[in-house]
Amino acid sequence: MHVNIVGAGIIGLATAFELSLRGHTVSIIDPAPGQGASHAAAGMLAPAAETVWGQGPLHQMLAASNASYPQFVNQLEAIAGVRPDYLESATLVVAAEPADREALHELLELQTSLGLAAEKLLPSQARRMEPSLASNIAGAVFCAHDHQIDPRSVVRILLEHFSTSLVLERGEELVTSGLQTIGVRTSTGTVLVADQTILCTALGTIKGLDPLPLRPVYGDILRIQAPVGPPLLSRIVRGIVHRENVYLVPRKDGSLVLGASVREDGNPEVSVGSMVNLLDNARRLVPGIADCSLNEVIARARPATGDDRPLIGRLDPGLVLSTGYSRHGVLLSPLGSQLTADLAENLTENPMLANVDPYRFSDSSFHLPQEQSS
Ligand SMILES: Cc1cc2nc3c(=O)[nH]c(=O)nc-3n(C[C@H](O)[C@H](O)[C@H](O)COP(=O)(O)OP(=O)(O)OC[C@H]3O[C@@H](n4cnc5c(N)ncnc54)[C@H](O)[C@@H]3O)c2cc1C
Missing domain, CATH: 3.30.9.10 (D-Amino Acid Oxidase, subunit A, domain 2)
Known part of the structure; x- marks a missing residue:
């Protein structure tokens, strides 16, 4: 399967990595890769120190993603050949x-x-x-168990690893056929067709998608x-x-x-x-x-988001959303990229997907693309 990923922050890049581990090919579209929130983040992996009352299902996700970190780092090192700056320093x-x-x-x-x-x-x-x-x-x-990674080192390694898959253009518009997204039109007018398109645009916008609850x-x-x-x-x-x-x-x-x-x-x-x-x-x-x-x-x-949990879900048969990682996007990268890759493969059995349903807020009525010719 070929997948368009719009947005090359830590979430888009980790998702590209997870999909490539599963044998898929990717195009990663971003005019300023790695320069968003991921460029600022401290990279604390802090499921305990950052815990706050009333965030129920988020705790479970933070702990699960934290437990996946050593494997994520080892896979990055094994495949990209460089180890990110991950320190188990507590x-x-x-x-x-x-x-x-x-x-x-x-x-x-x-x-x-x-x-x-x-x-x-x-x-x-x-x-x-x-x-x-x-x-x-x-x-x-x-x-x-609260450690750290330098997110800039992860982004740098993944941008290098995917250098030939990068399209340094803005994703301007979703291209649809019927009610299904079939690709992305970029700022130069190029249409990149894909089996699946994943939006990892954080607060960024793209024509064809209504405003998100962010x-x-x-x-x-x-x-x-x-x-x-x-x-x-x-x-x-x-x-x-x-x-x-x-x-x-x-x-x-x-x-x-x-x-x-x-x-x-x-x-x-x-x-x-x-x-x-x-x-x-x-x-x-x-x-x-x-x-x-x-x-x-x-x-x-x-x-x-309103509850600090990300928005990860399918929006139409060709479109998946993965954004809204709030203050835990670095920590949640391993888990978020796995859930997102699952959705791209139409695997929906992971119960954690219910916690990140993009339509969980009562005022969520965004999407779907209007029918248009491709
Ligand atoms: C000061 C600060 C400290 C933080 N500290 C931590 C921390 O210690 N631990 C932690 O876990 N998290 C932390 N976070 C949160 C974390 O940084 C975010 O949750 C995470 O970086 C989100 O990653 P992202 O890939 O979704 O977004 P981003 O890194 O913002 O990436 C989004 C990308 O999408 C691109 N884009 C947008 N629109 C389009 C479009 N139309 N076409 C193409 N590309 C587009 C942008 O150019 C950008 O590169 C911190 C955040 C901040 C601001």
């Missing part, structure tokens, strides 16, 4: 002030009720693990470089500082990813106010970041 969640302890305890209670790996630590134990933590932190929880949730994030010497941190530190969240993700090369704001103000540019806040909160936890140099600041939009 995560410490730290309460900065005594007033933040309550939020930490609530998190631990939820993690325990869901059977997630989480262990309460004394501040002194946390500081033994990470000596750069401030001397006056109030409490900590250790999440042994909204942009902007995030500002920094990349900083520690001075020469021993690394500042050896595992992810997520902080609760005056009830606000901040995280520091140490990369193999000694740099740190520091994020991220959560804004719904419609501003796609970097927000100075958010940056100042992030830096203040991060410095409260790890004072040594003041000695780092600034490498990059960037803002991108998370493609968010």
